[in-house]
Amino acid sequence: MENLDRAQVLLQCDLCKITALQSHCEFCQVNLCKACVGEHLSDSSKRHNVVSYKHRSSAPYYPKCPDHTDTHCEFHCAKCDLPVCSTCKSSEKHHGHEFTDILKKVRSKRKELEKDLEELEKIIYPAYEEIILDLNNEKANFESHYENVTTAVTKQEKNLQSELNVIVKKETYEINKMKDKHLVALNEQENEIKQITSEVKQSICDVRKILYSTDVSRISAYKSRNKEFRCLPPKLNVTLPRFSPHQINTGQLYQSLGSLSAISITKEADGYKMKMTKEADGNTKKLPPAKKLLDTPMLITSIQTKYRLKFLHKVTCRNDDEIWTHGEDNIMKLYNLQGEELKSIKTQSGKNPFDTSVTRNGDLVYVDIVTETVNIVKNEKNQKSIRIQGWKPRNICGTTTGDLLITMDSYNEKMSRVVRYSGSREKQTIQFDSEGKPLYSSGYIKCISENRNLDICVADCHAKAVVVVNQAGNFRFRYTGSRSFTAGLFDPVGITTDSQSQILTSDRTNNRIVILDQHGKFLCLINNFELYFPWGLSVDTKDNLFVAEFHSGKVKIIKYM
Structure with a gap:
């Protein structure tokens, strides 16, 4: 139903x-x-x-034969690829042709429809959506490049004094022409992709409509467009202009200003790739179908940790069999799923860690706000420290590339930001949106997680919001609660993501887990059994959810997909 x-x-x-x-x-x-x-x-x-x-x-509704209006077509002619009635079957027109029961043909066609619909929804349509997102990101970033080129030109202009104004204006005009040409190319590419995306979306609707139809003739007449849609359009390649200033020569002012490289706009036929997976034999296959959320999540087990009186903050899956935990003391504990404590590690400062995570290699990493360092634990003994300069480190998570994402506050606690570290090197800073407004509140609890689509997801507790930016740091969406549930103000603390790029956050004061899709759409709540002040969250490779209960010190393992 x-x-x-x-x-x-x-x-x-x-x-x-x-x-x-x-x-x-x-x-x-x-x-x-x-x-x-x-x-x-x-x-x-x-x-x-x-x-x-x-x-x-x-x-099933058998179509009427166009030549014998009182007869229904119960057979399918393989050579003519048409439904035929019993009279037509024995006629000279179809002499020597092969026939099958039309319902058998319909069953085969339905399987084709289902495969096409799955590919359209799960692979083709998302591929075009991703191309549009890439183009929008390129449009969002290309402005700064042209601004930098223009700045270089105007800086050289000051050195050449007022008599170079005419030349500078000419060069600036050429930059703007290139910029306009670039923008036209981007818009043309985007419009082309949007048109195809619209056709893919319409094809999804048409296929779904036919799939649920009982009209055999419509199903038999279906012609797949998936082969056409699999051929992604060529990718736009742009060689951006550069300004190279020359040594000032008063006798050759125009040449001394510098040279502006020409813009190059081409299309790369294989620039975009349809997402496929490799099987063991090296053959490609479509991505596996998306997992579905359970109507009623199930509690697999509950682990009682030793943080019952010391408040359990965080649980992090080291693998599918072991979890790291920490609370309000200076010891981080490793448990198996039977509740046995396997290892314990003390912080270097002797104070409780603010947050913990696991690197791509499975090493424990924690934030020590006393020493203002991020410490990576190798072999449960040696600790390598990254010292944060000028800011207070708060929450942390490891990424698929091996980088670390760290939320941090300014010393006056009026500003917050997210910084990406590659080793001990600061690689990226995310603090403001495109209008220069702060992305995050000044509150100090901001649990962070990287999504499978490489989005950076932050549970901004003080702002009562989940804030998501893409890998480049560009704002995507802010989620502040759903009208689907009204009891209690949204109070996000812990956050994690799963294999479907869904975002799970613990709504602590309302004792529930909120699940969003990768675009910020509310999907469901997990609140069908007792959760008591849920805080830290983690998901293993099987998409089992681990919930750290702050007051009880329990880690509850929940199957929700």
């Missing part, structure tokens, strides 16, 4: 092509909205039987 409901939302009335369908005429095989039912019944030349779309008959 869920699938029927979903189909009813997606499919439209066959008459007006605007309103969502509600009814179905079983004799005419037409889907109707409420407004169009009367118009359809007004045709008294035909027999009608209009029923609710949910309660339409599941019996």
Whole structure:
């Protein structure tokens, strides 16, 4: 019934092509909205039987033969690729042709439809969406490049004094022409991709409509466009201009100003790649279908840690069998899933860590706010420290590239930012949006996680929001709660992400877990069994959720997909 409901939302009335369908005429095989039912019944030349779309008959509708109007087509001609009746089958027109039962052909066609729909939804459409996102990112970043080129030109202009103004204006004009040319190329590429994306989206709707139809002729007539859509468009390659200032020569002012390289805009045929996976034999296959959320999450087990009176802050999966934990003391403990303590490590300062995480290599990493360092523990003994200069480190997470993402506050606690470290080198700073406004509040608790799509997700507790930026640090969305649930103000603390790029955050004062999709859309809550002040979150490779309860000191393991 869920699938029927979903189909009813997606499919439209066959008459007006605007309103969502509600009814179905079983004799005419037409889907109707409420407004169009009367118009359809007004045709008294035909027999009608209009029923609710949910309660339409599941019996197959055999198409009528165009040559023998009183006969239904029960066979399919393989050579002609057409439904035929028993009379046509024995006619000279189809002599020597191979025939199959039309329902067998329909079953085969339905499998093709299902595969096409899965590829359209899971691979092709997301690929075009990702291309549009890349183009938008390029458009967002290209302005700064041209600003830098223009700045270099105007800086040289000051050295050449006022008599160079005419030359400088000419060079600036050339830059703007290149910039306009670049923008035109980007917009043309984006419009082209949007057009194809729209066609892919329409194809999804058409395929879904045919898939849920009982009209055999429509199913038999289906022609897949997936092969066409698999051929992604060529990628736009732009050789950006550079300004190279020359030594000032008063006799050759124009030449001394510098040279501006020409802009080069080309299209690379294999620039975009459809996301595929490799099998063991080296053959490619489509990405596996998305996992589905359980209607009712299940509690797998509960582990009682030794933090019951010392408040459990964080749980981090070291692997599928072991978890690191820490609370309000100076000892970080490693447990197995049977609740046995395997190892313990003390902080160098003797004070409790502010946050912990695990690197790509499985090493424990923790933030020591007393020494203002980030410490990486190798072999449970040697600790390598990254000293943070000028800011207070707070929360941390490891990334798929081996970098570390660290949230930090200014000493006056009026500013917050996220910094990416590669080893001990500061690689990227994320603090403001495109309008120069702070992305994060001045509150000090900001748990952080990297998504599978490389988005950076922060649970900004003080702002009562989940803030997400992309890998380049550009703002994507801010989630502050859903109208789907109204009890209690949204209070996010812990955060993690899973294999489906879904974002899970612990809504601590409301004793629940909120799940969002990668675009910030609310999906569901986990609150069907007792959660008591949930704080830290982690997900293993099997998408089992680990929840650290602050007051009870328990780690609850939940199956939700």
